[in-house]
Structure formats: structure tokens, C-alpha cells
Amino acid sequence: MGNLIDLTKKARIQLEKNQLTDVKAEIVFVVDTSYSMQHLYNNGTVQELVDRLLGIGMNMDVNGSIDVFSFSDRAREVGKADERNHTNYVKDNRIITNGGTKYAPVMRLILDKYGPAKKSFFNGLFGSKNKKQEIPTFVFFITDGDNDDKSEAEKLIKEASKQPIFWQFVGIGNTSFSFLQQLDTMSGRFLDNANFFQVDDISAITDDELYKRLLNEFPDWLQQAKNKGILS
Template identity: 30%
Template sequence: MALLAEGANLPLTGTAVTATVSGPVDVTALVVSADGKVAGDADMVFFNQPTAPGVRLDGRTLAMELTGLRPGAEKVVLVASPETAGATFAGVSVSLTLQHGGEAITITPSRLGVETVAVLAEVYQRGGAWKVRAVGQGYDSGLAGLAGDFGVDVDDPGAPATPVGPGPAAAPPTAPSPAPVPSGISFTKGEEKLPVDMRKKLTLRKQQVALVLTKHRMTGLRCRVVVVMDVSGSTGGLYRKGVFSRAVERVAPVAAQVDDGAEMQAWAMGAEARRLEDITIGTLPQWLERYTAKRYSDAGGWNNEKATIEDVARYVREEPLDIPTLVLFFHDGGVTDNKGTERALRAVEAAPVFWQFVGLGRSNYGILQRLDTLQGRSIDNTGFFALDDIDEVSDSELYERILAEFPAWMRAYYPAGHPALAGLS
């Protein structure tokens, strides 16, 4: 039996798939199209509406025949919510076992607590093949909040009744309705939780990201995004001025456009490499307050680029995806070990990772300034640019600089026909 960690995926054998959830929960399935939305309320399968084309719910078991899904369906989202009305996942143990082609996959979410509903996994189509991805993403707004993200109109009196047993929490009455989504820009899970001003900026910035993706012929790009923040002692002033906070907020729309979960993994680079909590759109304000309101001091006060590069590369190796990883590495300058940093980057040349370094400190960037001219590499896996003042750079220019070299690396790294290139024209 294979164990699948959050964020990881595996190919499925055959199209007859059975998913059984253990624990005191109710199970729901959402059948969605390529835009991440249901086609109608009939695409929501739960105990009051236990069947849809290709999907049948029996207790806590979902039987799926993927060839029988409605036309245009590309994903089945598997959801659990506590049986007790208003209860959270605190103290609740939940796991999902997925059977396919005589094989079994187990998914056990590790980070659920105050949430009242959770996406356990997604069964999705990529490049003509079906796969399963472990998600483990929770919502504290109940099934109604999650359903709204996927386009289910839970307030429509003509819609099927939503589950009463698991108690969908009504959306807070003060929460503003999502703004109309521009053409080509999808609604991002969790953005309804953002303050109005931050949500408006997110929408506009996603437009700018989309324009850059279109310019570089990669409108369907899918990749994992990792953020690394320099937290060495010299960065204290930049954190106090909000520079790192604004930098992270401005790159979050990149993940919103290219990451299926609209999230970023995060590291702090000091004397040690420290993995931080993942960044999601819905929790972005809280994340920024926790990690960028002041310098994160638990990683030590000097730069150890080598350790951080090695730690991120280890994570990518241990949590493989069929898509590349884009690392956005914010650095204030003063590289401690130029030779060690160069060796670390050369050592991960064969990994499916592009390292985009961004200078923020008007300082000596050492080896980082020479990354584009390093000799003896079969492929250029690095980029660097410095911003004297990030607030003086427009969103369109920032995203152009971040993404300009990435598509060329992808086309050089992956062989023709590889699934990762499916979003590039």
C-alpha cells in the first residue's frame, strides 16, 4: 500500500476507482471542469444526492468510473466534514484509502484542526491520464464555504439541500461577495477570506501574471512555487519597513495562477534552513503578520545559502511532482560562502527546479550576480535580478523579471512531449 503525502501525486491504473474515508465524518464529492468549477448543482455528490454521472456515494465510500463522468469533467474533489454539527477536525482522525487497478493508496491529512471541512484528495486528468493528488486543505467556513469556491450555489432555493448532518456553516454575513473574475482569471480558493483591498490587488495582479504567461507562451503553466526569505541579521531593517511583507504578498498571485492548490512552500534562510508554514491565499494576512512583521530569528543571524539550497532540493526530491518547481529566493546581499553556494547550485542542476534569486538589499550579491554566466553546466538552472526599491517596480515588470527565464529553462530541461510542457505552446 502506497502512502501519499500532502502535495504529492501518483498515477492511477485503470478508470474504476474506489475511495473510502475512515473516521466520524460525512463524505462529499465535487465533479469539476478544467476551470475548477462545477457545471451545476448536480455535480455535488453527498448523502442527500448520492449519485452523479460516473460517481456514486454509499456511506463513506465513493465509487468512481472515470470514463463515465459528465462531458468536460476533469477532476473529482474528495471532501470530508465531521458528522457532528458545528464540529471541527480537532481530535478527529481521518484517512482516505483509494483502490485502483488492484493497488491501494492511503492519504492521511496531518494539519487539520480548527477546520470544519477539508479537501482530502483530488482525482484529476493530466495529459490524458488520471492521477490522484493528496491535498489535506481545510476550511473553517464549513461545507458552504468550500462549495462556494467550486461554484456550487448553496443559497439557490431550487438547488438540492446541502447536508444538515455535517452542519455547513453559513458564510459570515459581513464577508463581501467575490468580485467578478476577469476573463481568463479563475477565482482562487480562499480569496473570499481576504480583506477587500488585498483581494482587489490579488485580482489585478493575477491579470498581470496571466499577461506575462501569455507573452511567453505558457498560459497553461503548472508548477510548484517555493519562497525563500533571507532572515540574516542584516535584514532587520527591511522587515521593519515591510519590504519582505510586500515582496511575499506581490508574488502570491504567481502561485494563485500556476499552482493547483494556490499555495507556496516557504523557507527562512539564516545560519540554518528553516521550513515555515505553507502560504495559502486564504491565510496570507496571518502568515505575513507571523513571519514578516519582524525578522524571523529562529534560524540564526548569518547567511547559509548552501544549507537552504540543499534543504529545498531535498524537499523536492522527497515530495516529487510531475511539474517543475520555481524557487523565488529573496536575498539582501552579503553572500557568506560564494564557493559553497556555487557548488550547491551545480549539485542540483539535474533537479526539476529553477532558482530565481531576487536581490532586495542594495548590497554585494557575490556569486548571485554571476549565475547567468557560470560555465560548465549542461543547463542554466538559475536567474538573478536586484531591486533597489521593490515599491518602484510595477507588478507587470516584477512578474516579467520573475518569469522571463523560467519557460526557456523548462523547454531545455524537459524532453518534447513531457506532461510538464503541456501548458506551454
């Protein structure tokens, strides 16, 4: 728990620098489980990422947690990681590597869960107005390679550009991430809803530097989303 306390403090420093301390969001961690990621599970890097991202979640998430999703050829919602269960989260939830790399299935899960379509139905039932626009979703999407379903993923990012969802893509390794670079700069979106950066070894980056990079573009998106009426 001591380590999580330290991470939470470090994350808060970067949130303060970006004037995000009063912002609440759904914090989502999407992690690649394709076979090529196996060494990052074996050496503890993915478990460390759960802990490091939970440092942001403890400060920023509406529930003080992070929602974890995994993907390879298929996708699944793993569940919440929080201060009570984070220590052996990867092992306890049997997050294992297999298969290839497809982005679209997990993107669809996220749009279905956090997008406004379903929420607006229940808001209408209970007479609430524009409730869906109050809380953004901040997705940290970690992968070690480009995907096999580029056209489907591109369509979903365009669809998501009209929703209160921001995607922070992180490429791990020295391979090419041309598609993620394309998503970062592509035209045809209602709002620029994605950012991308690449690191050879994410475990070698200090916590302060990692938080700085992860939070770099979110404040600008947040303001633009408010300006365009996506968020209240």
C-alpha cells in the first residue's frame, strides 16, 4: 500500500500542474494480451502499469479505481482495480497472453459501456437531462504492436469523436506504430479525441515522466469537448 500512496502523490502533482485536480472521470486501462506481450507480463511490467495507472485513478476516477479491459483477437472487461485488490491484480484475474492483435472489439466494448447511447436511455426513463455529459471517460490504451483490423478501428475512433471519451494510446517497443500515429492525427473526426506516444521500455520511465506524458493532451481535449457541447 505504501507504493500506491507514493504513486497517488506523484500523480496528483502532475494533475495539479495540468489544472486537473477538480476533474472527475471514468479512468479505463486497456491492455494488450496478444502473445507478443508475454515478456511484459512475465517481468511484472503490466502489473506495475496497473499500480501506476491506479495512482491516477485514486485521484481522478469517480470511484477511486480503474476499469480494466484486455484484448488480443478478442476482448473482455476484466473488472475494477482498486486499493484493496491491486497488489496481484494481473495474476488474480488470470490476465494471460494469447492470439493476435485487434483493437476494434475492445473499442466497441468501451463505446457500449461509456458512450452516451445507453446512458441516455436510462436518463430518459428517470427524467434526468444531459447526465451523460457530466463525466468524461479517459482511456489508457497500452499495446506493443499495430493491429489487424485497421478499418474497423478507424470507424470506431471516428464514432467515438462525438462522445465524451478520450483515448491515450501508448506503444511499447521499437516497432512501427504507424496506425496509432494515424489515429492521433487523422481527419474526419468531430473532435480530436486521441493522443499517442511511443516508448521502448515503459518500466524504465520514471513515474513523474510517465504521468506527464499520459496527461499531456487530455486538458486540451477536455476544453474542446466543452466548447463543442460534448461535456457540460
